Amino acid sequence: MDERLIRGHVINRYLSFIKNTWGKDGMEQAIEECGISEIKVDDSIFYSNEIMERILKWISTNHGMDRVKQAGKYTAKNLGLFAYMVRFMSMEAMLHKAEERYRELYKFGDIDIEIHDKKAIARMRDVSGIEENCQGWLGVLEAMLEMTKSKGTVAQIECQVNGDASCIYVVEWQ
Ligand SMILES: [Zn+2]
The missing domain is CATH 3.90.1520.10 (H-NOX domain)
Structure with a gap:
């Protein structure tokens, strides 16, 4: 099976949701527990989707499934998704x-x-x-x-x- 790859841009928005919601300590805890403290996630590079799944599971295990939905919402709004034209x-x-x-x-x-x-x-x-x-x-x-x-x-x-x-x-x- 091909490796499932996701752009760092998405991972970074989820991490930024964690930081905004649970502070710097929360983010450090998440990075530590997800085993990604060695990785500097770059917006433009592709990573294994397994990293994303670990982050999602960290959110649901520590803070509940509803927070996962909120994180998805935050990510979509902050992806620069269509930021320049979304108003129209x-x-x-x-x-x-x-x-x-x-x-x-x-x-x-x-x-x-x-x-x-x-x-x-x-x-x-x-x-x-x-x-x-x-x-x-x-x-x-x-x-x-x-x-x-x-x-x-x-x-x-x-x-x-x-x-x-x-x-x-x-x-x-x-
Ligand atoms: Zn499904």
């Missing part, structure tokens, strides 16, 4: 960009987003290996609603971690 973007436009953006940041898995009027179905195959990943993605999709000032909901209706063919999320907005 609709939910539709942002979702259209999301597949391309995913491929810039992750070298594994596949995302397919179908948009019908005010509803989107996001299919993510081989993207999430652990439940924490799915929570992170819920946060990312909720962040998109917030960033585009759309009122709406996000629900996960299928999950590959639980044996489905892919993780499927439904986003609906007004």
Whole structure:
């Protein structure tokens, strides 16, 4: 199996969520316990997704699953995702960009987003290996609603971690 690689940019935003939420001590604890104190994570370099999974598990084990979702939301909002144009973007436009953006940041898995009027179905195959990943993605999709000032909901209706063919999320907005 090919190594699952993720851009340091994403890992650094999760670490920055940890620092903002639990302070410098919290971040040092996380880095220590995740075994990444020797690594200087560079935004532009790709790393093993296993590092990301350790960080996600650190958050859920020490602070609960809801914080993982918050971390995903924070990360999406601080990725410079579409920072320069997000103010002018609709939910539709942002979702259209999301597949391309995913491929810039992750070298594994596949995302397919179908948009019908005010509803989107996001299919993510081989993207999430652990439940924490799915929570992170819920946060990312909720962040998109917030960033585009759309009122709406996000629900996960299928999950590959639980044996489905892919993780499927439904986003609906007004
Ligand atoms: Zn899932």
